[in-house]
Amino acid sequence: MAQPPAVTTSTTTDPYAPHERHHNEGHGRRLTAAFDALEAFPVLVESRNRVLRLFEGGEGEPSTAEVVAAVEADVALAVAVLRLANQLEGPNQGRVESAVKAVEVLSPRTIHSIASRARTFDFFERTAVWQGIPERFRLHAVATQRAADRLARELGYEARDRLLVTALLHDIGKLVLVHAYPGYPRQIHGDARAPEERIERERRELGVDHALVGGVLARRWGLPQSIASVIEHHHAEAAEGESALVRLADMLAHYVFGGTISPAELLTVGRVVGVKPGDLRAVMYDLPLPTSSGRPRQIDPCPMSNREVDVLRALAKGMVYKQIASELGLSTSTVRTHLHNVYGKLGAMDRAQAVLIATERGWI
Numbered sequence: 001m002a003q004p005p006a007v008t009t010s011t012t013t014d015p016y017a018p019h020e021r022h023h024n025e026g027h028g029r030r031l032t033a034a035f036d037a038l039e040a041f042p043v044l045v046e047s048r049n050r051v052l053r054l055f056e057g058g059e060g061e062p063s064t065a066e067v068v069a070a071v072e073a074d075v076a077l078a079v080a081v082l083r084l085a086n087q088l089e090g091p092n093q094g095r096v097e098s099a100v101k102a103v104e105v106l107s108p109r110t111i112h113s114i115a116s117r118a119r120t121f122d123f124f125e126r127t128a129v130w131q132g133i134p135e136r137f138r139l140h141a142v143a144t145q146r147a148a149d150r151l152a153r154e155l156g157y158e159a160r161d162r163l164l165v166t167a168l169l170h171d172i173g174k175l176v177l178v179h180a181y182p183g184y185p186r187q188i189h190g191d192a193r194a195p196e197e198r199i200e201r202e203r204r205e206l207g208v209d210h211a212l213v214g215g216v217l218a219r220r221w222g223l224p225q226s227i228a229s230v231i232e233h234h235h236a237e238a239a240e241g242e243s244a245l246v247r248l249a250d251m252l253a254h255y256v257f258g259g260t261i262s263p264a265e266l267l268t269v270g271r272v273v274g275v276k277p278g279d280l281r282a283v284m285y286d287l288p289l290p291t292s293s294g295r296p297r298q299i300d301p302c303p304m305s306n307r308e309v310d311v312l313r314a315l316a317k318g319m320v321y322k323q324i325a326s327e328l329g330l331s332t333s334t335v336r337t338h339l340h341n342v343y344g345k346l347g348a349m350d351r352a353q354a355v356l357i358a359t360e361r362g363w364i
Contacts, residue, residue: 035176047074047115054067064299088105099165101161141169145168230242307338
């Protein structure tokens with residue numbers, strides 16, 4: 001079983017040292033010390049407990065989907081899992097860009113080991129080091145992740161698994177700045193409220209911003225360039241692709257929590273990613289609501305053939321055998337055979353149970 005990564009420190013040259021106005025040697029030392037401090041960023045107690053509970057009961061290992069959901073819900077846990085997965089020698093080294101792939105590479109038991117040995121933070125038993133930062137940080141991170149996932153479903157975005165990681169980790173640079181500058185964010189942001197205004201204050205007062213610092217931290221951790229680049233550019237005016245998608249999700253997360261957002265800026269970024277105003281209104285309306293109605297992701301391997309999936313999908317629409325046969329160009333007996341095979345593969349007793357199982361797993 002793979003082991004969680006040991007805490008290491010870097011001796012690389014500070015990337016901001018050449019800038020003279022705000023970036024003297026003290027500035028570089030602050031950032032380097034802050035990078036090192038993030039090695040101890042804690043997992044929330046409840047996040048750890050939820051992973052451990054998945055393995056209780058002696059009924060075998062939990063499903064990949066359950067483990068992935070637990071990893072994607074906590075910033076520190078996601079970082080620890082992704083770092084270890086990207087460190088392992090082999091064809092996946094430095095290329096693991098989602099929690100789904102990381103769990104596949106490491107195994108659920110390794111995730112259990114990481115969680116059981118992780119430093120933790122409890123909202124009700126705060127320490128002087130972290131105070132309430134981990135909990136507040138997670139709230140915005142998960143809200144951005146949720147907004148990004150809603151946008152991905154609206155757009156039919158294919159790299160949904162990676163997007164959930166980049167959205168969760170998009171603001172990790174803020175954790176660095178909190179450690180490097182005791183007055184951050186309140187003294188740096190001042191009366192700035194909108195994300196664009198705050199990022200501009202950071203650049204003016206510090207000479208860097210949390211997005212750029214976050215990109216450096218992601219590379220320092222050995223995360224793939226595809227993740228680091230999105231983190232680094234998610235506040236860029238010329239952001240495109242996934243960076244723009246995370247930028248829009250970040251704005252929507254601020255909106256959900258009652259933050260100040262520019263309607264014009266929201267529409268502009270929406271156009272960049274291909275979300276029409278009407279669709280954006282629908283997304284904004286849906287975000288505060290439960291997401292249980294959203295289509296599940298297909299994480300566990302589907303045991304059915306493509307044709308069996310087609311038949312079961314038609315059955316889920318309420319079609320009878322004859323209608324399914326006509327739509328798919330099959331004989332009625334072939335449809336029956338496919339469904340008989342489906343029941344066996346899913347362990348279902350009837351059509352209703354087969355549809356339920358396949359829907360919950362994201363296979364139809």
